[in-house]
Amino acid sequence: GAGVSQSPSNKVTEKGKDVELRCDPISGHTALYWYRQSLGQGLEFLIYFQGNSAPDKSGLPSDRFSAERTGGSVSTLTIQRTQQEDSAVYLCASSLAQAGEGETQYFGPGTRLLVL
Amino acid sequence: GQNIDQPTEMTATEGAIVQINCTYQTSGFNGLFWYQQHAGEAPTFLSYNVLDGLEEKGRFSSFLSRSKGYSYLLLKELQMKDSASYLCAAWMYSSYKLIFGSGTRLLVRP
Numbered sequence: 001g002a003g004v005s006q007s008p009s010n011k012v013t014e015k016g017k018d019v020e021l022r023c024d025p026i027s028g029h030t031a032l033y034w035y036r037q038s039l040g041q042g043l044e045f046l047i048y049f050q051g052n053s054a055p056d057k058s059g060l061p062s063d064r065f066s067a068e069r070t071g072g073s074v075s076t077l078t079i080q081r082t083q084q085e086d087s088a089v090y091l092c093a094s095s096l097a098q099a100g101e102g103e104t105q106y107f108g109p110g111t112r113l114l115v116l
Numbered sequence: 117g118q119n120i121d122q123p124t125e126m127t128a129t130e131g132a133i134v135q136i137n138c139t140y141q142t143s144g145f146n147g148l149f150w151y152q153q154h155a156g157e158a159p160t161f162l163s164y165n166v167l168d169g170l171e172e173k174g175r176f177s178s179f180l181s182r183s184k185g186y187s188y189l190l191l192k193e194l195q196m197k198d199s200a201s202y203l204c205a206a207w208m209y210s211s212y213k214l215i216f217g218s219g220t221r222l223l224v225r226p
């Protein structure tokens with residue numbers, strides 16, 4: 001079975017442009033998470049989906065960031081008017097149920113975003 | 117608060133034992149995860165502790181003390197391939213967030 005996949009694997013964009021990052025979770029996983037990891041740093045929680053709904057959006061850094069999930073499967077993270085400080089690796093993870101129930105989160109390979 | 121603290125770097129010798137500590141100051145805490153992350157790769161799950169005590173999985177063991185807000189990951193019989201970052205993460209049941217520490221970079225030397 002396939003793991004979590006993300007696309008693109010690398011993205012270079014110019015400051016001010018919009019970017020869209022995609023995550024395909026493991027089939028049947030109801031929970032989906034987005035994280036951001038800057039160079040040499042830990043993971044910063046961005047948003048969590050249970051099915052198509054996002055109970056907690058407080059981790060999104062600004063209103064330039066938005067995310068959606070349709071059909072309980074694929075999720076997209078959109079960053080509008082990108083800034084240089086948005087440069088990071090964006091990681092997606094999915095789990096069979098909520099992590100608090102002891103479910104392992106399986107991570108995708110990440111999208112490396114560089115804003116010039 | 118939601119601080120997760122762990123050492124930035126550690127060095128150990130092949131074949132030895134190393135203990136990576138993690139302290140957390142969180143309310144609404146439900147459980148603690150450890151992940152391994154090799155450079156340029158995604159994190160991979162190592163362990164999840166929700167009850168006090170030690171859980172052993174082969175060369176890796178993880179310990180949790182809820183009353184002390186303390187956990188450690190114990191790696192035995194170190195191998196060169198164990199050189200990686202080890203991430204401690206606390207699950208916040210009240211907000212469904214997994215709060216990660218900055219990670220501990222472990223270097224295993226021959």
